Amino acid sequence: MFNLEKNDRETFARIGKFYTAHGSFNTPVFMPVGTVGTVKAVSTVEIEEIGYEIILGNTYHLYLRPGPEIIKKFNSLHNFINWRGSILTDSGGYQVFSLNSLRKIKKNGVEFRSHIDGSKHLFTPENVIEYQKVFGSDIAMVLDVCPPYPSKYEDVKEAVILTNEWAKRSIERAKELNIKVFGIVQGGVFEDLRRFSAEFLVNLDFDGFAIGGLGIGEPKNEMWRIVEEVVKILPKDKPRYLMGIGKPEDFLEGIRRGVDMFDCVVPTRNARNGTLYTTCGRVLIKKEKYKYDKNPVDKNCECFTCKNYTRAYLRHLFNTGEVLALRLNTIHNLFYYFSLIKNIRQAIIDDKFNEFMIKFYELQKEEEND
């Protein structure tokens, strides 16, 4: 199901293709986050038009609303939201562990209260796989324990031990239900715990491996150090997914260290906050200097927004709080992200990944704003 197509000669970068029940997707890949059944502010038709082949859904949010019983009636989340591509769903672990006081870890699973109505629920390694089966997920994720950053060594160790136990239970249920599932490496910023976690997981028959618990406040160099350590242990013939990352430069840094898959709310959330990405850096669209600017956000961009609207108009929409601003900004950022990954992939094919990286950082120096 994962076909590794090429390794870069100079870095750990690689390209591949992952096959699912809903087609396939090329790696490296960025997956837009479709929290509650929609990538915020855009339609599935637009996501498809940009070229995305896979999006991410959040089990925690979908479990609460619309709930598995509604999605079940539609046979899959794909049908419910009208998305023809693939869907990876997280396990809900990350969201539940962000609830802090509202949740309680038990050996069996994690008990939590809904952030919407305070109702009590239990996620277990088994039932989150079952929910993801109901969603028709092309790739399910295991329930993991995600300690915050910073955490004490002993606490992180305990989390890894429990995550490992849960991983075994998860894969068992996943095999029974015939659903593809990825394991998640935890261990905070402690290299030995990361190795312990990764070495345990690679002995289980997962379809891919995720690196979780990063990008939660630790310094960037710590994060990349951990990624490097973990990638060493992960098998070459399975995809590697760096969860919740990232910003444009993170793709280059991750890909050159051997990461294949990414997801992040940054392009969509920042779009809604008026931060737009361009080949020359970020544009903060609300700024006075764009008042009369007849240029598109990015002269090199072929997205719907750039083809139709000026910076001055986008600034006006954003500053007057118009809903349309959210969509136009989101389309642009998602297009930028898609193009960036596509260009990286092409650079690897052309044996020009290092050159591409140098060029990317050079252009970023001419940042529009900072």
Add this chain to the structure above:
Amino acid sequence: MFNLEKNDRETFARIGKFYTAHGSFNTPVFMPVGTVGTVKAVSTVEIEEIGYEIILGNTYHLYLRPGPEIIKKFNSLHNFINWRGSILTDSGGYQVFSLNSLRKIKKNGVEFRSHIDGSKHLFTPENVIEYQKVFGSDIAMVLDVCPPYPSKYEDVKEAVILTNEWAKRSIERAKELNIKVFGIVQGGVFEDLRRFSAEFLVNLDFDGFAIGGLGIGEPKNEMWRIVEEVVKILPKDKPRYLMGIGKPEDFLEGIRRGVDMFDCVVPTRNARNGTLYTTCGRVLIKKEKYKYDKNPVDKNCECFTCKNYTRAYLRHLFNTGEVLALRLNTIHNLFYYFSLIKNIRQAIIDDKFNEFMIKFYELQKEEEND
């Protein structure tokens, strides 16, 4: 510039075509309201795709934001918002008179404070024409005095006298600036004042005539009585525009009384409130009964929303407060409004307007909700 193409045999309904610097539009026509430079929640590309040939802009809002100096740099509002069709702009009168305590009527014009920052401004009959010229409006409206409902006879009379004076000043400035302009009949629910207003205006060389000050709380039958009285006086060779109206049934009632043009925030505002229009009545999309509903909003509808998404999904998006709900709902309602007017026009062409009206009301009896 207005070509009356046909009169209905049984009613006062008629079809025509109005030519502008940005093409033309067929009448009867409904103009979506593009308050601050966008029809809320949708892009100009979508408005054009639905088939609209003209939209409305609000001078009060555009004057405050982005302001005439920005629009001037783009040569027209059309260029600024990327809209290829025609634009009718109101004079700002209605908004200013809605500000109540924030405004002061003077002989020269109306002084008001911005609802955004409290800054003081003056609209005069001349300067609102000038602003509309800056916007490149295809049809400008005169500044009028709009008393609330109910108002005393003497107050309404005073408003009509001032509106008439302003109308003379407006048309003078409009002729100097070579911009098409409509006069506005006022007079509240008092037939003699309406006649007084209309008879005064028809002697001035306006490009069309609007009926203002209706749909502000008076009973529906009062409104139609006034429309009938005014239409009797208005010339047959000029378009008649019933400002701020209406709901679907208002088109039938207005058109059969000889009205050619309409604008209203109802389809867009109601869309954002989850009220969707269908050939069988209204759908309140948040309702429990649509939970599992795999049908489109309207089985007979060819809009983007109905072609791609189910009621259950729209309900989910609306109930979770997703931005996408606002757009999908707005597209549907604007498509419904456009189709309704188009079908009415066709019915007049086919000499079947009365039949169409009977059919329309019959179907509405099977309302989905109430």
